[in-house]
Amino acid sequence: MIKVITPGLQTTVQDQGRIGYYEIGMPPSGAMDKYSYVIANLLVGNDENAAALEITYMGPTLEFQRDSVIAVTGGEIPPKINGQPAPMWETIAVKAGDQLSFDFIRQGARAYLAVAGGINVPVIMDSRSTYTLCGIGGFEGRALQAGDGLCIGSDIRRKISAGTRIPETFIPRFSKSYEIRVLMGLCSYRLTEESKERFLSLDWTVTPEANRVGYRFKGERLNFVPREQPFGAGSNPSNVVDLGYPIGSIQVPDGVEPIALLNDAVTGGGYATIATIISADLNRMAQIKTNEKVRFVSVSLEEALRARREMKDKIAQIKQVISENGR
Amino acid sequence: MVRYEYGGDEFVFVELAEEMSLEVNFQAMAITRKLREKQLPGILDICPSNASYMIRVDPDQLHPDVLIKELKDLEHSVSIDDFEISARIVDVPILFEDPWTHEALMRFRDRHQDPNSTDLEYAARINGFASKEELIQAITDYPYLVSMVGFVPGLPWCYQMVPREQQIEVPKYVRPRTYTPERAFGFGGAFAVIYPVQGAGGYQLFGIAAAPIYDKEQRLPDFADSMTFPRQGDIFRYRSVTKExxxxxxxQVEAGTFRYLTTEITFTPHDVIENPKQFSENVLGRLYV
Incomplete structure (x- = not known):
């Protein structure tokens, strides 16, 4: 059992996500930065889909009630054990009674805490991920609160020895400005050529509205090609007949502020979507904070698939390193 | 012109038409049903929507271009002429002008096209009805096709099965509300919806559904198999009910005994498109025997 002393800003139980229910309007939820999440699980010898804690901006204080093996990865929210600094990206052994707390965030936005065995919460529609908007999954469908007790599960594959670390080259570096790769398309035909060009050349600022549902950006107004609105679409030029929104898709309601939809997104609606963030860069999106800058870079499908393969290869190499060094 | 578009490396989006029609919705239904039957490895989600559809793939198993080729073949081989739909007809009780949505719409008057009337009064006026009662009559006289499900779990987009000139059409709010009560009955574009849960929303608010369409505890018998009630292809008849x-x-909902009045129907798109009035009478006749 892990006791929650203080919950942090928003700490939720997440796994790979609830896949296959988009059709009924159920978003996948799941860890926003899957790269960091998977590495945390690998470092404690877990199944790659074991549930972990996603920690946002400000970490919780947790007390372990039995000896456990843990790892913290992701954005730099420095962990401390009984007040002493502890490493990230490394297998750590904690003793019953130890308290894990976190320092102020230095870089990135979200850290992942994996515990050997995984967090044991009920599986709802094939996943343990929390979807707070509808109160589904995770710990009672919500972010953690003080006094909660988390059970440790048995999603473990192998024992990894404390001190196992992943090579520095695999540790992502976070900054204050990001290039995020997108595939233009969907309903981008609705934007004027000039606005398409501006969308890709501006440095967009992340607004305070940046959470698991989506990120909203400030920059300048984008314009839509004038037309007589098609039947059923609604009167605003940014409206289309309600359609499905891909994860990572970007829409610009009324042309005012682009919104990128993420893991807890609404699955459809009536705004023209203009581009989609490639899967490899959704991990990086998860580490961006309010007031940081984003420039969207247009890539081809082949480039997106290459980036996806590179990410998978990296995970495969990390697995190799951990299985060699972690014995 | 049909548009095939990548939604990043994991989604393929197909826009069959820019404007809404029953024909195009049936076509999306027919194509996605055929695709489902093929059970191609690598397909994670098949999401039919109003005038489009969307597929989520694992591109490591199924290259999006291979999928698009498959979908283009389906576009040409699938016809709604030989398409049969087996669906539920459902009686959906609505309390129009209820106190809960009234409170919500009054709170966000400054985000509305017409701050000086209610959503129902405004919608009646711009659609050429002499009174809000006439609008309610038009909404409840003819049944709707559930043409898409989404936004949040279980929200049904409902498109009335009447000729184009009889369709009700309203704009969405100028700026969306930050609050909409659970089970609110709204209208936006040419679509009627019920909001499954409390949350943001931009549709005009006309009333509230008496029974839930989303039940995460799965307490009611209609929710034994799923937390969400509406399915694409269902036929909903919105019925105005009294406060009593x-x-x-x-x-009944509180006691866990409520069940929707439903019946089954098998029909073809042509039954609806050729003679909507007769189809509607047939539907209501079956539902309220």
Whole structure:
């Protein structure tokens, strides 16, 4: 059992996500930065889909009630054990009674805490991920609160020895400005050529509205090609007949502020979507904070698939390193 | 012109038409049903929507271009002429001008096209009805096709099965509300919806559904198999109820005994498109025997 002393800003139980229910309007939820999440699980010898804690901006204080093996990865929210600094990206052994707390965030936005065995919460529609908007999954469908007790599960594959670390080259570096790769398309035909060009050349600022549902950006107004609105679409030029929104898709309601939809997104609606963030860069999106800058870079499908393969290869190499060094 | 578009490396989006029609919705339904039957490895989600559809793939198993080729073949081989739909007809009780949505719409008057009237009065006026009662009559006279499900779990987009010139059309709010009560009955574009849960929303608010369409505890018998009730292809008939009937349904919901009045129907798109009035009478006749 892990006791929650203080919950942090928003700490939720997440796994790979609830896949296959988009059709009924159920978003996948799941860890926003899957790269960091998977590495945390690998470092404690877990199944790659074991549930972990996603920690946002400000970490919780947790007390372990039995000896456990843990790892913290992701954005730099420095962990401390009984007040002493502890490493990230490394297998750590904690003793019953130890308290894990976190320092102020230095870089990135979200850290992942994996515990050997995984967090044991009920599986709802094939996943343990929390979807707070509808109160589904995770710990009672919500972010953690003080006094909660988390059970440790048995999603473990192998024992990894404390001190196992992943090579520095695999540790992502976070900054204050990001290039995020997108595939233009969907309903981008609705934007004027000039606005398409501006969308890709501006440095967009992340607004305070940046959470698991989506990120909203400030920059300048984008314009839509004038037309007589098609039947059923609604009167605003940014409206289309309600359609499905891909994860990572970007829409610009009324042309005012682009919104990128993420893991807890609404699955459809009536705004023209203009581009989609490639899967490899959704991990990086998860580490961006309010007031940081984003420039969207247009890539081809082949480039997106290459980036996806590179990410998978990296995970495969990390697995190799951990299985060699972690014995 | 049909548009095939990548939604990043994991989604393929197909826009069959820019404007809404029953024909195009049936076509999306027919194509996605055929695709489902093929059970191609690598397909994670098949999401039919109003005038489009969307597929989520694992591109490591199925290259999006291979999928698009498959979908283009389906576009040409699938016809709604030989397409049969087996669906539920459902009686959906609505309390129009209820106190809960009234409170919500009054709170966000400054985000509305017409701050000086209610959503129902405004919608009646711009659609050429002499009174809001006439609008309610038009909404409840003919049944709707559930043409898409999404936004949040279980929200049904409902498109009335009447000729184009008889369709009700309203704009969405100028700026979306930050609050909409659970079970609110709204209208936006040419679509009627019920909001499954409390949350943001931009549709005009006309009333509230007496019974839930989303039940995460799966307490009610209609939710034994799924937390969400609406399915694409269902036929919903919105029925105006009195405050007394509304209260009585609420009590049944609380007691866990409420069940939607439903019946099954098998029909073809042509039954609807050729003669919507007769189809509607047939539907209502079956539902209220």
């Amino acid at each position: 009937e509304f209260e009585s349904i609420r009590e």
